[in-house]
Each structure stands twice: as structure tokens, then as C-alpha cells.
Amino acid sequence: xxxxxxxxxxxxxxxxxxxxxxxxxxLINPHTLEGLSEKKFDxxxxxxxxxxxxxxxxxxxxxxxxxxHTSGSVNMDILNGNSIDYGVFYPLQTFSRKxxxxxxxxxxxxxxxxxxxxxxxxxxxxxxxxxxxIANSQVRKSLHIASVFACNFSNALAGIATEILSxxxxxxxxxxxxxxxxxxxxxxxxxxxxxxxxxxxxDMSIIKSHLEYLKQNHPEFYEIYKLISYQIQRNLCNK
Amino acid sequence: xxxxxxxxxxxxxxxxxxxxxxxxxxLINPHTLEGLSEKKFDxxxxxxxxxxxxxxxxxxxxxxxxxxHTSGSVNMDILNGNSIDYGVFYPLQTFSRKxxxxxxxxxxxxxxxxxxxxxxxxxxxxxxxxxxxIANSQVRKSLHIASVFACNFSNALAGIATEILSxxxxxxxxxxxxxxxxxxxxxxxxxxxxxxxxxxxxDMSIIKSHLEYLKQNHPEFYEIYKLISYQIQRNLCNK
Numbered sequence: 001x002x003x004x005x006x007x008x009x010x011x012x013x014x015x016x017x018x019x020x021x022x023x024x025x026x027l028i029n030p031h032t033l034e035g036l037s038e039k040k041f042d043x044x045x046x047x048x049x050x051x052x053x054x055x056x057x058x059x060x061x062x063x064x065x066x067x068x069h070t071s072g073s074v075n076m077d078i079l080n081g082n083s084i085d086y087g088v089f090y091p092l093q094t095f096s097r098k099x100x101x102x103x104x105x106x107x108x109x110x111x112x113x114x115x116x117x118x119x120x121x122x123x124x125x126x127x128x129x130x131x132x133x134i135a136n137s138q139v140r141k142s143l144h145i146a147s148v149f150a151c152n153f154s155n156a157l158a159g160i161a162t163e164i165l166s167x168x169x170x171x172x173x174x175x176x177x178x179x180x181x182x183x184x185x186x187x188x189x190x191x192x193x194x195x196x197x198x199x200x201x202x203d204m205s206i207i208k209s210h211l212e213y214l215k216q217n218h219p220e221f222y223e224i225y226k227l228i229s230y231q232i233q234r235n236l237c238n239k
Numbered sequence: 240x241x242x243x244x245x246x247x248x249x250x251x252x253x254x255x256x257x258x259x260x261x262x263x264x265x266l267i268n269p270h271t272l273e274g275l276s277e278k279k280f281d282x283x284x285x286x287x288x289x290x291x292x293x294x295x296x297x298x299x300x301x302x303x304x305x306x307x308h309t310s311g312s313v314n315m316d317i318l319n320g321n322s323i324d325y326g327v328f329y330p331l332q333t334f335s336r337k338x339x340x341x342x343x344x345x346x347x348x349x350x351x352x353x354x355x356x357x358x359x360x361x362x363x364x365x366x367x368x369x370x371x372x373i374a375n376s377q378v379r380k381s382l383h384i385a386s387v388f389a390c391n392f393s394n395a396l397a398g399i400a401t402e403i404l405s406x407x408x409x410x411x412x413x414x415x416x417x418x419x420x421x422x423x424x425x426x427x428x429x430x431x432x433x434x435x436x437x438x439x440x441x442d443m444s445i446i447k448s449h450l451e452y453l454k455q456n457h458p459e460f461y462e463i464y465k466l467i468s469y470q471i472q473r474n475l476c477n478k
Contacts, residue, residue: 050442050445051442073437073445073448092413092414092416092417093416093417093420094417094420094421094424094435096424098427099420099423099424101420102416105416106416107413107416131413133409133413135407135409138407139407139408139409141448141449141452142403142404142406142407142409142452142456143404143407143409143413144449145403145449145452145453145464146399146400146401146403146404146409146414147400147414147417148436148437148449148464149396149397149399149400149403149460149463149464150396150397150399150400150414150417150418150421151414151417151418151420151421151435151436152434152435152436152437152438152439152471153396153436153463153464153467154393154396154397154418154421155421155424155425155430155433155434155435156430156434156438156467156470156471156474157388157389157392157393157396157467158388158389158393158425158430159429159430159431159434159470159471159474160385160388160389160470161385161386161388161389161430162385162429162430162431164381164384164385164388165381165382165385167381168374168377168378168381168382169378170372170374170378170381170382170385172425172429172430174331174346174370174372174382175331175385175386175389175390176422176425176426177331177332177341177344177345177346178331178332178333178386178389178390179389179390179393179422179425180422181332181333181338181340181390182333182389182390182393182394182422183415183418183419183421183422184338185333185335185338185394186394186397186411186415186418187415188337190398190401190411191394191395191397191398191400191401191411192398192401194394195391195394195395195398196333196390196391196394197387197390197391197392198312198387198391199391199395200391203289203290206289206312209312209380210380210383210384210387213380213381213384214384217381220470220473221388221470223466224388224392224463224466224467224470225384225387225388225392227462227463227466228392228395228396228463231395231398231399231459231460231463232391232395232398234459235395235398
């Protein structure tokens, strides 16, 4: 396949790397779009920040080539008007330039404007990973919100833990075996089955003593502790 | 060393397994304490649920042997009165019988009633892991609260993500590569450095659209989303 990737960020970097030896890739500067008109591509991938997608799209000349973006939260229809074939290629992963990734493990969520576009998009996706899913813009939105909870917010809780420990002089790294184990357990159990801690044990005296500690030492975390404990216990009732 | 482990739960199971070929272990039934008085031990480890520690302790006859419990949240002084040597052996890990563990990776938090007791406790701890820390009951409490945030609450967020996805027919397992990557990043970065997502990008239009989605579809998660996003942005100001 002949692939144009418009972008200079982490996602563009990893897409380009994952495709080496599998496709003919042209990496295109999102500001100049230099090199985009000279060749004939099978797919044009706009891999820029959410805010910039529309602007980049409007600069692309009318074409017959499939055009997709890679965003979790931007509607597919933003790409309507330039080609009849358009869609979304959303890899569910967080990309950092420094961190190596096993691309074959990454679930890919696809959406396309028509059957033919979906065919090309699937062919493209299969160069990365066998985990190909179809998801419209509404499903992709719920996916993005779910991953904000499971990934961005879990990292934020690790940040809260770090702040709590820093007062006691304990290195945050000491929590890492516990966090690795927490995620490893989810390979085999549902989160509901894997839940441990005072809230699921309904150990009210421990919860009370933790809340008192937070009120005195970290009042900014008090409500979060209360809300998530309540959430865990609400879930118990649904079991 | 001659070790008595009083308990029949997951922690007792793993302690016993970790010590095989390294110490002479007697596993003691917490209800009968059968076999405890017949032998001379170097250390007695009470490894039962938080609520049951005091009750078990009171049944142990007066002794010169070091007595410790393994709880994160129970004060050391609960063991005062039976032996002058007492303490706490708190392994910072979540134990399931089914899951294998690399014991050498587990940080161990020790507290002892006097220097001699601490010496024996350190010797015992070094049979498990080189990651030996000293922590009084107050520090251990902050450690427990931090691990509730980093581990129990992160698992609860994975549960929330599962609920959100179930409405869209997406398997929760598709979020696991993302969660593994989230924890792997913390091996090299602080949570503050590793933070990604709409809140840290201050992408208010995405946050607003997520909150609207939650209000309509999962109002029970609305406040948690708002509070943690606020927390992430408060942290930005501290950078």
C-alpha cells in the first residue's frame, strides 16, 4: 500500500515505524503538505492534534483517495466533502516517542463512510494488528471516556498516592509492584472480581480513619476517596 | 529460623510458600493455635484479618518470642503486653492464592518495639526480599491510604470503564494494553510527567462533551470525572 501520514507528533512517529517494510510510507509535514499532490496514495492519514484536524483537512486538494483521522473524540463527518471515501483509524493506545510498543497488541477501532472505504481501511489496519473492531463515532466517544477513566485517571490516582507518600518520605516506586499486579490481575478477572481494599470489605472503621487522616493532611483528596469508595460499595449491591 | 505463621488466608499461604527451603515454618490454625506451645520459635507471625488480630493475640500464652502482625492499618501497640518483643511485618502487595508473585520485588515495611526485636524482624524479612524499609504506624497508615488510591481505586476506575463500555458492546479487555502501558510508563516517569488526556491538555471542549455524555448516560460517574479532572489541572498549576 502507498500511505501518506500527515503529522509530526508521537502517533505519526509510531504509525510510520509500525509500517516500515510493510508499506510505502510518505511522512508529510502538516504545515506545508509538501509531497502530498505529487504521488498517488491508497490512503491519507491525518495524524495531528484534535484541534488541527479540520484545518489540515481543508488544505488537502480534492481527491479520490481515502482520507482518515486518528482521533478518539472527533466525529468522522469532519472529513466529509473532500473525497467520498473517508473514515477514522483509532488505535487505542497512549503513544510516547521513547516507549517501544507491541503494535500487534493494540486494538484498532475503524469507521468508514462506505463499504469500499471500509475495505481499504481494514487492509491498512491489518498491517498493524489483528485486533480490528468497527465503531461509529458515538461508540468511539464512549471508548474514549472509558479510557480516560481507566488510563488517564488511574495515572492521576497514582499522582495522588505520590503526594500522600511524599509527606512520609516514602518513594513512590514502592507502590509499583502493587500497581503492576493490579493490572496483571485484570488479564484474568473482571474489575469487579479483582476488587480489594477496605471499601469492598465494607471495613467502615478503616474507611473512617482514612477519611479523618485525609481531612487533616490532604483535604483536597477527601471527596475523591469518599466518592470512589461509595462507587465500589454501590457496585457490591449490583453483584 | 523457626517461624510460626498463624493464619489460613492468602497472606499466610504466600508467606509459607515464600519461606519454603529458607526457614522451618509451622502453619498454625488461628482458631485452635494447635502446635504453638510445643515448639520454640524465633518469630510468631499473626496473619489474619485486621478485626481478628487482637483476639488471636490474646490467646497466645506469655512468651519471649517476637510477635508481629502483617496489617497495613492496625497499630503496632495492639501487640503490647504478651512479649517485650513485638512489631509489624507489612508486605506491600495484594495477595491472591491463584496468582504467582515475585517475592523479591515486594517492599517490606517493618516496625518493632525495640532494637533487638527489629534485628530479628530484619533477619526474617531478608528471607523474602531485599526491599526492607522502616515505617512507624503513622507512616504505614499513609502508605495504606496511598495504596488504596493507586491500587484499589484504580481497579474501581477500570470497573467504571467496564460499565461505560458494556453499553457499547465493547469488551473491557480492549483497554488492557492501555492500562499495562500506563503502569509501565511509571517505571521511568513520575505520574505527573506521565499524565496524558484531555484534562492535562486543558482541552475544555472534550471535557465538556464527556461530561454531557456522562450526565445523560452515567450520571453516577459525573462527579468523579469532574473531581479528578480538576485534580489533574490543579496539579498543572503546581508544576
